[in-house]
Amino acid sequence: MKDFIKRVDARWWYSAVAVLAILYPLIMIALYGQKSDRWIQVANFFFIYALLGLSLNIILGYAGLFQLGHAAFYAVGAYTTAILSTQFHIPILVLLPISGLVAMVFAVLISRPILHLRGDYLCIVTIGFGEIVRIALRNDVKSLVFLGKIPGLGFLTDALSDAVFTGGPNGIFGIARPGIPIGSLAERIKDLPILKVLGLAVRDHSLVLRGHTAYFYLFLAFVAFTIFAMRRLENSRLGRAWMCIREDELAAEAMGIDTVRAKLLAFAIGAAWAGVAGNLYASWVTVIAPETFSFWESCIMFCIVVLGGTGSIPGVLVGTVGMIVLPELLRTWLANIQQWRMLAFGTAMIVMMVFRPEGFWPSRRFRYELEAAREEVAGAQAG
Amino acid sequence: MRQRLARITIVDLVVWGIGLAILAVAVWGVIATVTARAAAVDGYAVRQADIAQASQEKPVRLAVVGALKLGDMPDVRVKKGVAVRVAAGARLPRGANVVVPLEDTDKASSARRGSSSSEEVLIYRAVPRGENMGPIYGKEDWISFFIFGLAQGGVYALIALGYTMVYGVLFMINFTHGEVFMSGTYIASYVANAFARSGFMDEQPIIALLIVFAVAMTVSTCVAVVLERVAYRPLRKAPRLVPLITAIGASFFLQYAFARLFGSGMKRYPDVKALSGSWQIGELKILHIHVIVFVAAVLMMIGLYWFVQRTKTGKAIRAVAEDKDVAALMGIDVDRAIVTTFAVGAALAGAAGVLFALYNKQVTHTMGFMPGIKAFTAAVLGGIGNIPGAMFGGLFLGIFETIGPTLFFDGLGVPSPSQLKDVIAFTMLVVILIFRPTGIMGEVLTEKKA
Structure with missing residues (x-):
């Protein structure tokens, strides 16, 4: 079997996966008919978390920075989209880069002062930031009314006490869906039946994404692009610098790597990607609330990266299947004992880590590191 | 000097600007609160x-x-x-x-x-x-905030001790500690409710409470010992990320196990008549329960300090924390010392849970998260791995958290400032880690962590 996998050119495998992915909604519709929506929805969740996992993989997997507050960047992206979309009616697709950018600036500002922290300390601060963001979102801007007391800013008092910015604990609803203006073409294709199958609709001369299927293709495109970009990044000068830092920060610095810059870039790029994921998520579900971005969300992203295999792109995808798709499947198959699924899930995480600490599909480099560490320990014990 | 200046970038300046702005708001808030009439x-x-x-x-x-x-x-x-x-x-x-x-x-x-x-x-x-x-806030108000803070801080300190001891021995954040805290409290709440229903709690409050404490501490200890055996011991040689994942997995497991077994609703914790009531000193009203919680916490901390400093087992734990290999050469059973550390930390967490439930009057399966993470903040605050540091950090955090929201935000006119107490706690955590990552009383850990 292994020989067979190796003998066939990798490109064939990629093509097969690509074709399968593109046909997935159609297969599901063929298999399940009306019920297919749920399976496409699961796939969409898979994509969102794959994006988040890949973005965290830059920070945690490549640069080796323990980041347990990734939901904060995700939240910043999603809320940027939600606020600008509902208050200023800016099209979602325009907001896509803006959300990424805002999340990136935010990440640079909060990560700059904590870059000197290592390991667990960094981990704890990022948890703190994640919680601060969530609580801030829940309290809305009303907590900022005091700004109105600064001389000259008196107008803020009324504006802030009545303002609905993040919507408090209820969050924001009515986020627009992404649309592409197609001008006069709209009239001509308006009644095509294929639109309905794909979950598209024509409105005001633009093609609007409505159903899960349409989002499926949007997300698929993004994930594909992200994987491509990550592979390029992994082998770039910057990517190698990150891995160097992960393995030995002192040595990396001695080799002339600007570690502060490299780490800052890891946070910036990772956060930007999480912000984009937030934008896609917000436009898909159209309702977001602070509790969507809780600490558990960060934990899930963390587990996706580590369970799959730290620093490995296929690992992240496998991890996403494990953390997102598997519980959904369990929900279906074990319908009677639904509550037990999270239990089984927690157990599986422990068992997995005890017996295969390098993750399902580790990057070759990480596996070497692990082996080296083990040999060192074994050597120390023997000698 | 010039070189250092040259390395300051716009990002640094903006970060400093934000930091100064936050500081200014804090100072402004304090002045506004104190001077408000x-x-x-x-x-x-x-x-x-x-x-x-x-x-x-x-x-x-x-x-x-x-x-x-x-x-x-x-x-x-x-x-x-x-x-x-x-x-x-x-x-x-x-x-x-x-x-x-x-x-x-x-x-x-x-x-x-x-x-x-x-x-x-x-x-x-x-x-x-x-x-x-x-x-607006008289002396009495601040004193009663302070006393509540002491009670809250005592609970945080007890939980923080578990974090800090495990970290001292294994250099690992025991993320499941919050769930260990929860499990003991949760089980003990059934005992407490049974006692309250049968009237035993009112007749013999001391014996009843001691039994409740014993149950909570035993359950927490058992959970922690099993956890150590199953989820942590096999991974002692693995990279640091790996036990973090098993800890998260175990947290999932425990939370959902309790939700599954006992339902996911809130459970009431009975009122203990012997502990309710208050002392009235002039304008000042001190609730018995706050004082009792604080005193109980302090007694347990003294007990722990004695255990670690004076007993043989405590000495073994300290030796293992210092250097596992040398400790093993000296004939110390390292595994046993580590299990003991987990057990002692868990027992304290179980006791802390009962104290917490006594004044919060309710338990849920998710109750472990916030106190857990706050206690971790406390442990970091005092310098993780440092036992007196955790005690101090817990008390400080408790007081800061009860006084802080009013002190900083009330004068600014922020509506319901107490909702922001978590923000204050986490901001303090971030600030301390930025300026003094080893904590206020921190030992030098950098070489040990290697």
Whole structure:
């Protein structure tokens, strides 16, 4: 079997996966008919978390920075989209880069002062930031009314006490869906039946994404692009610098790597990607609330990266299947004992880590590191 | 020097700017809270200069520009010739330096008929400056905040000890500690409720509570020992990320196991009659329960300190924390020392859980998260791995968290500042880690962590 996998050119495998992915909604519709929506929805969740996992993989997997507050960047992206979309009616697709950018600036500002922290300390601060963001979102801007007391800013008092910015604990609803203006073409294709199958609709001369299927293709495109970009990044000068830092920060610095810059870039790029994921998520579900971005969300992203295999792109995808798709499947198959699924899930995480600490599909480099560490320990014990 | 300056980038400047802005807001908030004054009686807030000439025969006439109730944030300013109607306890507007009681005033209709600001007031007495007004939060308020903070802090400190001891021995964050805390409390709540129903709790409160404590501590200890055996011991040689994942997995497991077994709703914790009630010292009201929680926490901390410093097992734990290999050479059973560390930390967490439930009066399967993460903050604050540090950090965090929201945010007019106590706790965590990552009483861990 292994020989067979190796003998066939990798490109064939990629093509097969690509074709399968593109046909997935159609297969599901063929298999399940009306019920297919749920399976496409699961796939969409898979994509969102794959994006988040890949973005965290830059920070945690490549640069080796323990980041347990990734939901904060995700939240910043999603809320940027939600606020600008509902208050200023800016099209979602325009907001896509803006959300990424805002999340990136935010990440640079909060990560700059904590870059000197290592390991667990960094981990704890990022948890703190994640919680601060969530609580801030829940309290809305009303907590900022005091700004109105600064001389000259008196107008803020009324504006802030009545303002609905993040919507408090209820969050924001009515986020627009992404649309592409197609001008006069709209009239001509308006009644095509294929639109309905794909979950598209024509409105005001633009093609609007409505159903899960349409989002499926949007997300698929993004994930594909992200994987491509990550592979390029992994082998770039910057990517190698990150891995160097992960393995030995002192040595990396001695080799002339600007570690502060490299780490800052890891946070910036990772956060930007999480912000984009937030934008896609917000436009898909159209309702977001602070509790969507809780600490558990960060934990899930963390587990996706580590369970799959730290620093490995296929690992992240496998991890996403494990953390997102598997519980959904369990929900279906074990319908009677639904509550037990999270239990089984927690157990599986422990068992997995005890017996295969390098993750399902580790990057070759990480596996070497692990082996080296083990040999060192074994050597120390023997000698 | 020049080189260091050259390395400062725009990002650094912006970060510093934000930091200074936060600091400025904090200072401003404290000043605003401390200097804010409230009316002691119903009346009118005015400037003393305006009413200096007032007398029974020649009253002073002032325009009333607003009215403030209890809890209102003043949005008017008392200027020359102007008064603001205030209720007793209401926050005074700026500019006012005296409150004229209602009985020394009289409502007067405006002389200028037809104008919109028709309400005016006649003042019959030259009340001396500063009369009938006091600080919004008196000494008693701050003391009662402080006492509640001590109780809260005692609980945090007990939980933090578990984190810090495990970290000291294994250099690992035991993320499941919050769930260990929860599980003992949860099971003990059934015992406590049974005692309360049967009346045993009221007849023999001391024995009943001791049993409840024993149950909570035993359950927590068992959970922690099993956890160590199953989820942590096999991974002692693995990279540091790996036990973090098993800890998260175990947290999932425990939370959902409890939700599954006992339902996901909130459970009431019984009222213990012997512990309710309060002491009244002048204006100050001290709840028994807060004092008892604090004293119990301190006693347990002293016990732990004695255990670690004086007993043989404690010595073994310290030796293992210092250097596992050398400790093993000296004939110390390292595995046993580690299990003991987990067990002792868990027992303290179980006891902390009962104390926590005694004044919070409820338990849920998710109750472990917030105290857990706060206790971790406390452990970091005191310097993780350092036992007195965790005690100090816990108490400090508890006090800071109860006083902080009011102290920083109340004067700024933030609505319901106590909702922001978590923000204060986490901000403090971040600030401490930025400036002093090894904590206030931290040991030098960098070489050990390698």
